[in-house]
Amino acid sequence: MYVFQTTRRSIEDVAAQAERLLRVLFVIVVVSAGAVFWLAPHPPMDDLPQHVAQVAVLHDLVLGVSPWRDLLRLNLFTPYVTGYALATALSFVMPATAAVKLVLTLAYYGFVTSCVLLRKRIGGEARLDWLFLPAFFGFAYEYGFFTFLVAAPLGVLFLLVALRYADQPTTRRGTALLAAGVGMFFSHGLVFLFVSAIGMAFHFTTLRRRTARAIAALWPYVSLGVLCVVYAWLHRNVDLTSMYPFGIQWGKVWLRPLTLLVFPWGIYPDIGSSLQASIVLLAAPLMLNLRVNRTPAALTPMAVTVVVWLGLPSLGMNTFYVFQRFGLFIFPFYALMFCRADAAIASHGFSQGRAAAGQALLALVCIAFVGIQAKETLDFAAESADFESVMDATEPAQRALTLIIDKGSPAAGNPVAYDNFPAWYQAERQGLTDLNFAWFPALIVRYRLDRLPAVHPSDYGATPFYETFDWTKNQAQIYRYFFVRHTAPVPPALFNNDHCKVTLLKAEGHWAVYERHACH
Incomplete structure (x- = not known):
């Protein structure tokens, strides 16, 4: 008996020490992971160049020095304000690229921190905090959904305010909830709707036996609904009109239970490795001797996430990858579902060792x-360095057209990493590139309606744009530069036309920039 007790105490001591060391390691890893955004001059994030370009142009428009002020206008009543406002403010003391990277770094730290705060509020298990870490670098990261990533930590903080109001729906707390909701609305529309749905679920599960009171206390959510109606009405002729040659798309719905375990790790990660990693994360509560926390606050976020994953389309209202981006929340909200088991079980020495x-x-x-x-980002920095050489050969403040023949990055394992890459010319050289995000309704800098370019989002359908590119139809004579990425010879007839001479200005690796000369 003495030997057994001594052995158990030894195991308990070792387990307790290991837990403390792992907690320190967790903090070190979280802090270190923020460096990922800085390992490449231009991170392997598909849409990010367009977002940095928005910040750069917004900075110049505010100062009144933009060479494109006759073509562009500000759109301040948009759900994308917060991320751009933060980055633009920082752009007055640092380059726009660094400003966006800093905002993303802070958003990542904020996401992990806000998840920890929500876990503490719900009574979850601290050892599962590791599940808050990887998803930020998954699907939404690789697609470069800047405003979505910035809104994510704010959304989790909104849930803390919503929980507080659900516990005691006073006027003061309702006002705080309304203010937080307005902030979320101007951060990202989808995240706003997502966390509002969770907040309302908190509300009804907490006050389920007092239906009349629960309905009366919905006034903050009703007020936020009115804000949505006003926005939809003012944008009814823009946001609800499809800009693409296809409508709502659902994809293979029957595959969604599988993709729920894959997309948190990236766009097209290795299926086998992703499933193995997901199994480890899903099995973590069992390995840690935890039990399901049956309080509604612990279960509701994951339940709503699953409904979103299974019930929303992949494309709708001019927005791609509607449900997939919510892979960011799958493992964090799964972690919230568990808490410590019975003390007698949890304190068993061998259980602690396991x-x-x-x-x-x-x-x-x-x-x-x-x-x-981190390694893929470093590899991508080397792979994409050729673009720097090509861009350096151009003059600033010119119009440019993107013609990407091969948009995938083997180094980053990202099949769309180069899709918008030439927008770095706009972000860092005061240029104006097309296709430009200034087309889209939710963006803070938009084209003036009477100055829309001929290159339209509808040109980017199932057929790659370079295959349908037509000099006359796309009014290519307005562009001085044409950025081309290719892994095979550039089609010799790509720039054929009867009016303008186009010559190769610079070629480096898989990148080339062509220049239009005088037209006749």
């Missing part, structure tokens, strides 16, 4: 994922 081993495995998976992202 839990320590399980937490170590969980940490290993998350650290490995962040390490892979």
Whole structure:
């Protein structure tokens, strides 16, 4: 008996020490992971160049020095204000690229921190905090959904305010909830709707036996609904009109339970590795001897996330990847569902030993994922360096057209990393590139309605734009530069026309920039 008790105490001591060390390691990994955004001059994030370009143009428009002020206008009543406002403010003390990277870094730290705060509020398990770490570098990161990523931590903080109001729906707390909701509306429309749905679910599950009071206390959400109606009415002729040659798309709905375990890790990650990593994360509560926390606040976020994943389209209202981006919340909200088991079970020495081993495995998976992202980013920096040489050959403040023949990056494992890459010319050289996000209704800098370019979002359908590019139809004579990325010879007839001479200005690796000369 004495030997058994001594052994158990030894295991308990080792397990407790291991848990403390793993907590320190968690903090170190979280802080270190923020460096991923800075490892490449231009991160392998598809839409990011367009967002940095928005910030750069907004900065110049505010100062009144933009060479494109006759073509562009400000659109301040938009759900994209917060991210751009933060980055633009920083752009007055640093370059726009650095400003956006800093905002993303702070958003990542804010996301992990806000998830920890929500976990504490719900009574979850601290050892599952590792699940808050990897998803920020998954699907939404690789697609470069800047405003979505910035809104994510704010959305989690909104849930804290919503929980507080659900517990005690006073006027003061309702006013705070309304203010937080307005802030969310101007951060990102989809995140706003998502966390509002969770907040209302908190509300009704907490006050389920007092229906009349619960309905009366919905006034903050009703007020936010009115704001949505006003926005929809003012944008009814723009946002609800399809800008693409296809309507709502659902994709293969029957595959969604599988993609729920894959997309948190990236756009097209290795299926086998992703499933194995997901299994480790899903099994973590079992390895840590945890139990399901049956309080509604613990279960509601994950329940709403699953409904969103299974019930929303992939494309709708001019927005791609509607449901896929919510992979960011799958593992964090899954972690919220669990808490410590019965004390007698949790304190068993051998159970503690197994839990320590399980937490170590969980940490290993998350650290490995962040390490892979860091390595791929460094590899991408080397792979994309040719673009720097090509861009340096151009003069600033010119119009440019993007013609991407091969948009995938083997180095980053991202099949769309170069889709918008030439927009860095707009972001860093005061140019104006097309296709430009200034077309889209939610963007803060938009084309004036009477100055819309001939290159339209509808040109980017199932057929690659370079295959349908037509000099006359696309009014290519307005562009001085044409950025081309290719891994095979550029089609010799790509720039054929009867009016303008086009010559190769610079070629480096897989990148080339062509220049239009005088037209006749």
